[in-house]
């Protein structure tokens with residue numbers, strides 16, 4: 001199973017390597033990891049997409065909770081959260097025809113064209129991972145020169161912040 | 175009060191009631207050692223930083239207090255790591271202070287610079303690199319609080335030299351809390367009481383007590399619980415001493431070299447109550463076949479341990495002492511009683527049929543099991559016994575018969591050869607009232623024998639019972655049993671004359687080659703009141719039995 005985990009940590013030096021190190025040391029698989037500051041600069045929010053069976057995922061949450069720099073860990077299920085990812089792509093185009101096609105698809109995906117050259121279009125797409133994947137897959141038919149992805153970030157739906165969310169672990173099959 | 179960083183360290187140690195420090199100075203640590211020089215704090219100069227870390231660990235395990243060690247930057251810090259990893263695996267409270275190059279030089283590959291916090295991140299409960307003198311008092315307070323609270327563990331504080339020299343206001347907090355850190359989570363009484371329902375339904379229950387009982391000082395409550403319920407009890411290696419092995423309901427140690435009856439009991443039981451233990455592979459054998467008929471109830475302070483390796487029927491997060499207290503009070507107030515007499519009968523038969531045994535009439539050297547048994551007899555099972563790692567460690571675990579907590583010190587989780595001798599130093603200095611015996615393999619002994627100088631110089635009366643089989647015996651045993659006797663690099667021929675070696679350090683020593691001389695030699699050593707080494711020339715190819723081969727089920731034992 002692949003699951004999305006939101007982690008609120010103290011913004012201490014080395015906190016990212018502590019969290020990442022925990023995954024390496026215990027052999028857990030990270031699919032993606034994204035970190036950024038929060039509304040309060042004393043804290044950092046990390047979103048990790050992890051892969052494993054139920055026992056491993058439970059362990060990941062418990063081991064994260066045990067870290068002294070961790071304030072809270074929540075599981076962000078698909079239905080209960082907004083999950084987004086951003087990708088930048090350099091797409092190769094061989095003709096004016098292809099350029100139009102790329103722009104048309106980008107339009108359908110609400111992707112932004114951020115740079116246009118003779119042979120390269122740079123596009124920015126945002127959305128759930130599946131949407132980003134679908135866009136990349138379509139673009140690969142033209143030829144992709146380069147991709148940069150942010151990894152997933154997520155917030156729970158509804159009024160509550162991570163500090164207020166309940167701690168129960170409920171995994172769902174993705 | 176305005177102090178330098180170095181003075182703050184010493185002052186903070188006093189506030190933490192630290193009695194003794196183990197360490198070795200160096201360039202990046204001189205300011206702290208200078209402040210130490212001007213104080214009356216006791217410091218023991220070990221001959222290797224690994225020795226300092228193990229000594230702090232031995233002190234902590236023997237006393238229940240936080241052990242403290244010092245080392246300089248670079249090689250000093252890296253030499254500490256084995257000791258920190260050892261303490262981490264066995265949840266031992268240790269605070270290590272290391273010198274570091276000045277903050278302005280960090281990251282420049284300066285002389286004796288090493289990333290101490292980076293290196294020790296996975297082997298400490300937490301660590302700090304202090305970059306601002308203003309933080310220092312709080313950091314030290316936190317270090318001690320983190321080391322001793324919750325599930326204890328080692329904490330490292332890395333001190334750049336300019337921070338040691340800097341001046342600041344010493345404002346030492348009395349009490350602190352750390353956001354998001356709940357060392358002693360509230361225990362749910364309702365959940366705890368469910369354990370009693372499970373016990374009521376059970377016919378063949380068993381308790382496995384681990385090191386958590388000792389850490390939480392729950393031995394008394396455990397005895398009461400066993401007494402009230404009459405549930406038979408076995409312990410892990412780390413749990414030895416948590417319950418008297420001389421008691422009728424004790425099954426001794428379980429696991430790879432556990433007693434047959436303990437392992438059979440686990441394989442046969444219908445209810446297994448694990449308290450303060452973590453289902454290590456040396457305890458469970460093949461995990462798929464572990465306790466196949468049992469409902470597993472797991473009580474542990476660390477939530478992450480519950481369900482980590484085995485499926486639990488009921489998991490209770492909480493301090494062992496609190497949980498046991500709730501259970502005991504409920505049993506007493508409700509006047510509950512339990513009857514497991516037919517289960518007791520079965521276990522009694524197994525005990526009679528499969529005792530721990532060895533053949534004393536055997537030729538070819540002293541019997542190591544007999545040495546350990548004799549130490550037990552001579553010290554009324556109340557000495558502090560330190561195990562090294564290997565066969566000698568297992569014999570020390572099997573044959574001493576522990577009756578008190580904090581009397582068996584052994585590197586259980588990491589299995590660190592070389593742990594014993596320095597740990598014995600810490601134990602004896604922490605508990606001068608106790609006889610301390612290091613039961614050491616000849617291989618393990620040589621991994622930290624430089625500490626003989628520490629022992630000699632400080633006149634620390636430790637008895638070193640050297641189990642000299644001229645082999646890395648435990649590895650040789652595996653090679654004999656599972657690798658067709660291909661003894662690849664396990665012979666220790668070339669060993670020194672250990673008697674002369676001890677004497678060179680000014681430590682009285684004696685060689686014993688016959689079983690008949692074991693008791694008198696041990697008696698003399700124990701009564702000498704000085705450090706003493708006995709070189710026991712034991713039967714070379716003696717094996718530790720019974721044994722669960724790696725990967726086999728617990729009841730699938732050989733020997």
Ligand SMILES: Cc1ncc(C[n+]2csc(CCOP(=O)(O)OP(=O)(O)O)c2C)c(N)n1
Nearest residue numbers: 564565566591615616617618645646647648
């Ligand atoms: C530092 C370290 N290196 C290697 C090992 C692997 N090892 C485990 S037991 C053992 C043999 C120990 O020999 P000795 O101390 O003589 O004890 P014996 O088994 O002979 O009683 C070895 C090499 C270890 N546990 N620790």
Ligand SMILES: [Mg+2]
Nearest residue numbers: 615616645647
């Ligand atoms: Mg040996």
